[in-house]
Amino acid sequence: MTLDDEFVATLQQDYTKAPLSEQDRAMLDYVVKLTKDATRCAREDHDRLRAVGFDDRGILQITLIASWFNYINRVADALGVGRQ
Template sequence: MRRAGLDAELAAQLERDYTKADLAPADRAMLDFAVKLTRTPYKHTREDVEKLRAAGFDDTGVLQITVIAAFFNYINRVADALGVGKPE
């Protein structure tokens, strides 16, 4: 995370527990949305999108958050299924 430009303390907070990290409200809303999409996608509702809007994200931002989180979920599942990175 530090290579992405985060300071060391924030990176450490995020690694421990993002819900306790010192984040801006928009960043927390984005992470909450991505985590819910990852862990319980079947529970997503219109309210989840509205929370992003209330945090300042427009349609493009909501789409970008959704597509990026969904892509990472997809590619990780493909890699897991094919055993990529696992010792034989």
């Protein structure tokens, strides 16, 4: 197993234990919250992202990309894409 393989495995098991930058951790915390219940996302979440260096455009991009993946995965799941 390479270092990259170990890193990916750690991210998949529990990203909070992976050696991430503060910016990456804040982004992933936000994406997890958005994925679990987007109605819980608030100004404080955006303020935290700004505090680690994301601007409004970056926050919008994170939100759009995470939301799109959530959407398309649910569509695929509903249609049985990839299931045999």
